[in-house]
Amino acid sequence: MANRNTHSTLLIDEYLRQVAPTDKMPEDIGPVLFGLFGEVGGIMTAAKKHHREKEVFVGYRLMVEEEFGDTLWYLAALCRRLELSLEELLSAAISTDDYSSILAASDMENGTLARIVIPRQVMALDPALLTLGEAVSRLLRLASDPTNPEAVLVPFIDCYLKAIQVSGLSFGDVARSNITKTRGRFVAPDTSTLPTFDSQFKEEERLPDKFEIEITQRKSGQCYLRLNGVFVGDPLTDNIHKSDDYRFHDVFHFAHAAILHWSPVMRALIKQKRKSDKRIDEAQDGGRAIVVEEGLTAWIFSRAKDLNFLEDQQSVSFDMLKTIADFVRGYEVEHCPLNLWERAILDGYAVFRQVRANKGGVVIGDRIKRTIGYRPL
Template identity: 30%
Template sequence: MRLNEYQQRANATDQVSDTQRIESLMTPVLGLSGRAGALSTEYLRYLRDGAAYQAFRQRTGEVLGDLLWYVSNIAHKNDLTLEDIARQNLEKTSNRWDRGTGEEVGAPDFDAAFPDNERFPRLFAVDVTPTRKPDGTSAVSLSYNGNPFGDPLTDNAENEDGYRFHDIFHLAFVSHLGWSPVLRGRLFFNCKRKSSPAVDEVEDGGRAAVIDEAIAALIFNEAQKNSYYEGVNSVSNQLLQLIGQLTGHLEVSRCTMGQWEQAILNAFAVWRRVCRQPSGRLIGNRETRRIEYVTNP
C-alpha cells in the first residue's frame, strides 16, 4: 500500500473532519500526543515484565498504527501528503548523515570543468614551523612548496588558544569539500578560476572568502564549548544548519551536512595534534578526502 492511499482511506474514517472547527484541528494533535505517551507506557511495561509481557509486539504495532493515523490526519488538514513528507524527510536525513568521503558517493568536484592550473591539487603537503614574534608571542609559519602562506600567524587573543593554527580548518575544507575561497587566492595555491569571470567573482571572490573565514571562526568558537571535539563524534545540527545558511548561495551548498561534519571533526583531530607538537607536515588528500598530520622527528 502506498502512503497516499493509506492517507486517503484513513481520512475517510475521520469523525471530526470540518476544518472550520477548532476541534477538527486540535483533536489529531492531542491524539498524537496521547498515543506517544501510550507507546512509552508499553515500553515501561516491557522493561518491568520482560519476556512475560507477550503482547508487547502486538500492542506496540497497534499504538504505532494510531500514531500513523494521527500524523496522516494532521498532514491532510494542512494540505500535505504522507509521500511528500516521507520524501522530504529522507532528503533531510540523507543530507545530515551522508558522511561519504569519495566521488563514488556523489561528493561534488567543483574543479572538474576547469583547467589544471585552476584546480586545487589532489595531494598537497604543508609544512608547519613554530616561531615567535619579537615580543615573545607564540606564532606559526606555514609553507607550501617552499612558499610561505604569509606572515607568521598568532592567536590574536589576550590568552593563547591555538587559533593561530586555524588554516588547518581551511585545508580540511579543501581536502573534504574541495572548497576554500581563502586558499584559492593565496599565492601557494593560486588556483582562482579566472577562466570563468562569473565563478571567479561569486565563488572565488571576496564575499565567499569572508564567509570561509567566518565559518572557521564559528566552528572554533563552537569547539571551545565542546572540548575541541576530543572524544566527540558528532557536530550539533544548529552549527551545521548555520553553515548551510551562510553558504546557501555558493557552490559548496551542494555538500551535505554529513560531509561538513566529517571535515570539521577531521580538522579538529589534526588541530589538537598540531597544538601539542607544532612542528611537522599537514598532508591533504582530495582522493580520500582526509587531512593528516605527520610530526617532525
C-alpha cells in the same frame, strides 16, 4: 496515498526504503514517541513565528518543512517498532469523505498520471495545529499501552496531512527533503557521486589533488605557512587576549579543501581562483565566500574550544551541522552532505590538535581520497 497504485504510495515506498538505514534509535518506542511529540512542537513553534513576524520570518517555509519531515521520520520509526504498515495507516486516514482525489501529473521519471489525495476543506492554521497537538499527545499512551495503536495513529495521520496542507506545503516535498537531510547526516556518501567543483577547470585554477603545507611558529609567536617551499598568506597570531592557538586555524581550511573539495580561503592563499569563469570567480571564490568560510570556521572553533577541541568526540551535533547548512546555503558546498561536513570537522580537528601540541608540523591533504593527515616537522 489512496491505494498501492498511486504515485504517493510509491513515494511512501521509496521514502521508507531510503530512511530505514538512518534509524539508529533504540528499539524502545519511548524515545521515538518523545521525538515525535517534540517535532510536532517544532511545527507549532515555526507557525507561531510565522504568524508573529509575517514576511520578516523568511525561513518559515524551510523550517516548517523540516519539522514536518522530522515528524514523518519519527512516525515511520514508530510504525517500524510496532510492526505496522505506514502505507496502510495512510490509506485508512484518507479513506473518509474528508478527502478527495484529483488527477495530476506525476513527477516520476516515466511521466505517468497519478491521483493525488487532498483534504476537501481547508482549516484555519491555528485550529489545524491545535488539533495536531491534541492528536500527538494521545500517541504518548502507546508507551504504556501499545494495544490497538491504529486507534490513535490513524487520527494523528489525518491531522498531520491536514496540517501540511494548511501550512502551504506538499507532502511529496516534505518527504523528499527529509530523505536528503537524514541520509546526508547518517549515511556515508558514495564518494564517486560527490561534487568536485573544479574538475572542469585548468590545473592552475584547481585546488591541488595532493598537497603538503608546512606550518611553523617563530619565537615571535607568529605562525607561517609554506607550500612547495614558498610562503603563502600572512603570518598569523591568535588575535585574542587569552591565547587559544587560533593562529593554526588554517588547518580547517585545508581540511575543507581536501575533504569537501571547497575552500575559497585556500584558493585565495595559493592564488588558484577560477578566474576563467567570471561568475564562478565572483560568486564562489570572491570576498563574500571567503568571509562565509572564515566566519563559519571561527564559529565552529568557539564551540569546539569548550569541548577540548573535539578530542575523543566521535560525532558532531546535528544542530551544529544544520547551522552549517544554513550558513553555506547559496554556495556550491551546500551540495556536500552533512556526513561529509562531519568528517571534515572531526578529521580537521584531529590534525589541529597535533599541530597545536607540536607548535607546527606538515598538513597532508589528499583530495582524491578525501583525507587530511599530519607529519611532524
